[in-house]
Amino acid sequence: xxxxxxxxxxxxxxxxxxxxxxxxxxxxxxxxxxxxxxxxxxxxxxxxxxxxxxxxxxxxxxxxxxxxxxxxxxxxxxxxxxxxxxxxxxxxxxxxxxxxxxxxxxxxxxxxxxxxxxx
Amino acid sequence: xxxxxxxxxxxxxxxxxxxxxxxxxxxxxxxxxxxxxxxxxxxxxxxxxxxxxxxxxxxxxxxxxxxxxxxxxxxxxxxxxxxxxxxxxxxxxxxxxxxxxxx
Numbered sequence: 296x297x298x299x300x301x302x303x304x305x306x307x308x309x310x311x312x313x314x315x316x317x318x319x320x321x322x323x324x325x326x327x328x329x330x331x332x333x334x335x336x337x338x339x340x341x342x343x344x345x346x347x348x349x350x351x352x353x354x355x356x357x358x359x360x361x362x363x364x365x366x367x368x369x370x371x372x373x374x375x376x377x378x379x380x381x382x383x384x385x386x387x388x389x390x391x392x393x394x395x396x397x398x399x400x401x402x403x404x405x406x407x408x409x410x411x412x413x414x
Numbered sequence: 415x416x417x418x419x420x421x422x423x424x425x426x427x428x429x430x431x432x433x434x435x436x437x438x439x440x441x442x443x444x445x446x447x448x449x450x451x452x453x454x455x456x457x458x459x460x461x462x463x464x465x466x467x468x469x470x471x472x473x474x475x476x477x478x479x480x481x482x483x484x485x486x487x488x489x490x491x492x493x494x495x496x497x498x499x500x501x502x503x504x505x506x507x508x509x510x511x512x513x514x515x516x517x
Contacts, residue, residue: 339449342441348473349434355494356427356481359419 423484426477429470436471440464 311319317333324331332338362376389395400406419427433440446452446460469475479486480496488497493509504512 337448337450339445342444342448347437349437352430352473352476353434355430355478356419356423361418
């Protein structure tokens, strides 16, 4: 029975205007504290929202302890890194045999290579 | 296994620290540069600052290497191990939930 539809029902069934719908969305955003961005403009918010990636990136490798770390943590312990001692001894031995690094030039153009060049 | 990390791992670690220490700054510049509601010259300045940041502070230079051997290729990201270390540990039953396929 079409005549049973009252005027009030008709008003309720018509679609609200775009302005009213927009106002509704704005109100929703203010109530639920979300961003009202009807044009979907890029605001860069995603660069502020994401979690910081640095801490987990730093934690990727398991922690290693060197002799230097241990000696720094416990100053009185004075552990000796035998490999390091041996390396330094070897270097000194090499230097004594004249196998050390060549002398560096004091100024540019005074090096061995520069002296070898013609003119 | 493992021992002291090799030089590639040390380099990667320093990159990770470089990224972590500048992450906030990078994020801020990214926010300004990608924000279309801001004036164009401000966004351009932010973009220039981003490109002028040292290369090692970019997250993309960080590589997930094998946590045991430092190998850069063939790394299974779920375990952080290269394929050989993964196989050895899987065969020894040291990786929970991993078993040899059989059907």
